[in-house]
Amino acid sequence: MDSTTAFAAELADTECSLGTVLKSGSPNMAEALGQTELDFLLIDRQHASPGLETIEHVIRAADLSELPVIVRLPRDSLGLVGNVLDAGAAGIMLPQTETVGEVERVLPKVRYDEGRSFSPNTRAGRFGTVDVDRDVVDAGLAVIPQIETPRGLDNADDIVELDGVDNLAVGPLDLSLSLGIDRESDEFNATLDDLFDRARAAGCGIGTFVGTPAEIDAYRNRVTFLACGSDIGLVTAIFD
Numbered sequence: 001m002d003s004t005t006a007f008a009a010e011l012a013d014t015e016c017s018l019g020t021v022l023k024s025g026s027p028n029m030a031e032a033l034g035q036t037e038l039d040f041l042l043i044d045r046q047h048a049s050p051g052l053e054t055i056e057h058v059i060r061a062a063d064l065s066e067l068p069v070i071v072r073l074p075r076d077s078l079g080l081v082g083n084v085l086d087a088g089a090a091g092i093m094l095p096q097t098e099t100v101g102e103v104e105r106v107l108p109k110v111r112y113d114e115g116r117s118f119s120p121n122t123r124a125g126r127f128g129t130v131d132v133d134r135d136v137v138d139a140g141l142a143v144i145p146q147i148e149t150p151r152g153l154d155n156a157d158d159i160v161e162l163d164g165v166d167n168l169a170v171g172p173l174d175l176s177l178s179l180g181i182d183r184e185s186d187e188f189n190a191t192l193d194d195l196f197d198r199a200r201a202a203g204c205g206i207g208t209f210v211g212t213p214a215e216i217d218a219y220r221n222r223v224t225f226l227a228c229g230s231d232i233g234l235v236t237a238i239f240d
């Protein structure tokens with residue numbers, strides 16, 4: 001799809017991209033958010049339960065405004081990588097990534113030249129109506145390991161050096177809990193800044209999750225992409 005051809009590079013760009021997490025699984029919400037200034041959506045299959053059909057409907061709705069969609073898949077769902085990419089997803093996020101080996105097992109499921117099977121009769125292949133440049137598609141798809149544990153933090157330098165990893169994500173809540181450090185503390189902020197600097201020095205994009213406009217402003221110049229809140233969280237906050 002046109003919206004995926006440069007998505008990995010867009011996330012790694014120095015200008016911060018902004019997205020949100022779509023927990024509702026609502027195609028209508030995806031279509032509505034496509035009318036905003038958001039740069040991407042993240043479908044969360046780790047902490048929500050959208051099925052493949054729902055994921056495809058959401059991607060179809062987002063495609064109306066060429067809004068790229070990332071799908072976060074938990075470890076026990078990595079067999080679905082090919083399915084969600086065939087549905088038109090622009091990238092895959094890998095939560096709780098800790099080792100190079102974990103990412104290396106996923107990359108062949110994403111890259112055609114490394115073993116992923118190809119069928120033109122899919123949404124990503126425009127149902128066989130056009131010739132698909134597989135090299136261009138490979139270069140555009142984002143594979144985003146998510147760092148949330150001390151072991152992942154220790155191995156981050158090796159993970160970002162992998163061919164095919166152009167972006168890294170940080171799960172700040174789980175990382176702070178696993179490190180036993182208050183998320184609001186200077187020590188944790190220093191840990192984040194060190195990881196941000198290491199990724200950027202390696203030429204890798206890096207992003208994290210925030211919850212408020214104030215946090216967007218605080219992080220915008222420190223990372224290359226941000227996922228702010230969620231559709232459900234934003235709605236319920238109105239009535240809090």
